[in-house]
Amino acid sequence: DTNVIIAISDTGFDIDHPDLVNSVKYNYSDKIGNSQDDDGDSYVDNFRGWDLGDDDNDPSVGSDWHGIYVSSFVGATADNGVQLAGTGFDCKIVPIKIESGGLLTHAYQSITYAADHGFEVVNCSWGSPNSWSQQGQDIVTYATINKNCLVVAAAGNDNSDALWYPASFDWVLSVGGTNQNKEKWVQSAGEGSTYNDYVDVMAPSVDLYRVNNGGGAILGGG
Numbered sequence: 001d002t003n004v005i006i007a008i009s010d011t012g013f014d015i016d017h018p019d020l021v022n023s024v025k026y027n028y029s030d031k032i033g034n035s036q037d038d039d040g041d042s043y044v045d046n047f048r049g050w051d052l053g054d055d056d057n058d059p060s061v062g063s064d065w066h067g068i069y070v071s072s073f074v075g076a077t078a079d080n081g082v083q084l085a086g087t088g089f090d091c092k093i094v095p096i097k098i099e100s101g102g103l104l105t106h107a108y109q110s111i112t113y114a115a116d117h118g119f120e121v122v123n124c125s126w127g128s129p130n131s132w133s134q135q136g137q138d139i140v141t142y143a144t145i146n147k148n149c150l151v152v153a154a155a156g157n158d159n160s161d162a163l164w165y166p167a168s169f170d171w172v173l174s175v176g177g178t179n180q181n182k183e184k185w186v187q188s189a190g191e192g193s194t195y196n197d198y199v200d201v202m203a204p205s206v207d208l209y210r211v212n213n214g215g216g217a218i219l220g221g222g
Contacts, residue, residue, distance in 0.1 A: 023075035069220060084210075
């Protein structure tokens with residue numbers, strides 16, 4: 001449904017990729033390039049999402065292309081004769097970049113951004129083990145209960161039963177990973193899908209087709 005907006009909280013985006021450009025929910029209420037906050041949301045010219053990492057309106061990916069891969073799993077345009085189709089079909093996506101200088105920053109602020117802008121879902125394919133905090137839980141609760149924004153997060157990738165966050169917070173949909181045989185994905189002793197009582201669903205997580213930065217598509221690893 002084109003009315004369903006999915007925020008991609010990640011390392012950035014390829015803003016003109018032919019299989020992604022038509023899947024973005026553009027903010028026509030804030031004119032691009034006039035350096036004014038036309039829609040009064042405190043973000044200037046946030047026409048195609050926002051870069052929280054560098055605090056600007058350009059969510060273009062840097063050296064880490066993870067955000068492009070995730071965006072294609074969710075929002076690669078279906079039935080357009082280009083590369084592949086995302087699982088979201090007609091849903092719209094909005095990139096929220098949380099990377100700067102090779103580090104993730106303002107990650108939880110991206111959840112608040114998505115919730116405050118009325119997005120139905122925010123995808124967080126990031127997290128860290130044993131990092132519970134009241135502030136993190138409060139942000140998730142605010143997004144879910146106050147704003148009706150579903151937080152989806154990666155369960156983790158250390159092949160253990162450690163609790164990763166935000167995936168293991170209350171109200172988060174925690175997603176583990178499977179291989180081609182529909183078994184829990186295991187790469188090595190210390191790499192594979194995290195498993196614990198907070199994991200809600202499992203999804204394919206290895207050898208997936210994904211779009212590449214600058215156009216094209218590749219078959220990727222886990």
